[in-house]
């Protein structure tokens with residue numbers, strides 16, 4: 599697997615790159631956000647948040663605008679806000695420094711398995727025509743969403759989440775089923791991640807009432823929200 603390692607601190611990047619090579623990865627290393635955006639993304643991006651030229655969060659956002667490549671954020675800033683913002687911007691996982699090489703490789707494999715599942719699901723959906731739920735139009739083939747005719751830009755996770763809820767509009771989709779379907783059965787993260795993505799999706803769909811919360815149970819896509 600080809601990996602792009604974005605890390606400015608050579609004392610971290612060098613041993614990490616060497617270690618990943620020992621595990622069989624091909625590693626390209628860059629030390630700035632600008633170089634990361636210019637480089638080939640490979641099949642996975644390991645992204646440090648504290649970069650000299652720009653915030654890793656912005657690098658993540660801009661990568662996500664052009665690519666579905668799996669992104670794991672690496673950071674010393676282990677605050678809840680960073681975690682939440684990163685995941686909301688479409689990072690697939692988050693690892694706080696210090697971490698062991700073994701831990702990182704386990705995460706990389708888990709993220710790799712989930713995203714391959716996402717690609718397979720995408721291929722299966724390729725033949726389907728767009729679905730409408732009220733004034734919501736979901737095109738699984740092009741991964742595009744429109745609300746009342748207006749295009750809405752969702753992160754890959756938000757899109758997968760919406761597609762899952764739209765499988766059976768009006769029915770409650772349990773939290774655990776969403777986590778294992780959208781994030782994968784070996785998701786290590788916080789269950790709060792799901793609430794963050796639901797919040798992002800609600801905001802982008804323009805009407806919070808479109809997705810109902812059944813506290814402690816799950817979520818439901820509403821066909822015609824009131825008001």
Ligand code: CA
Pocket residue numbers: 605606607646647648649
């Ligand atoms: Ca750094």
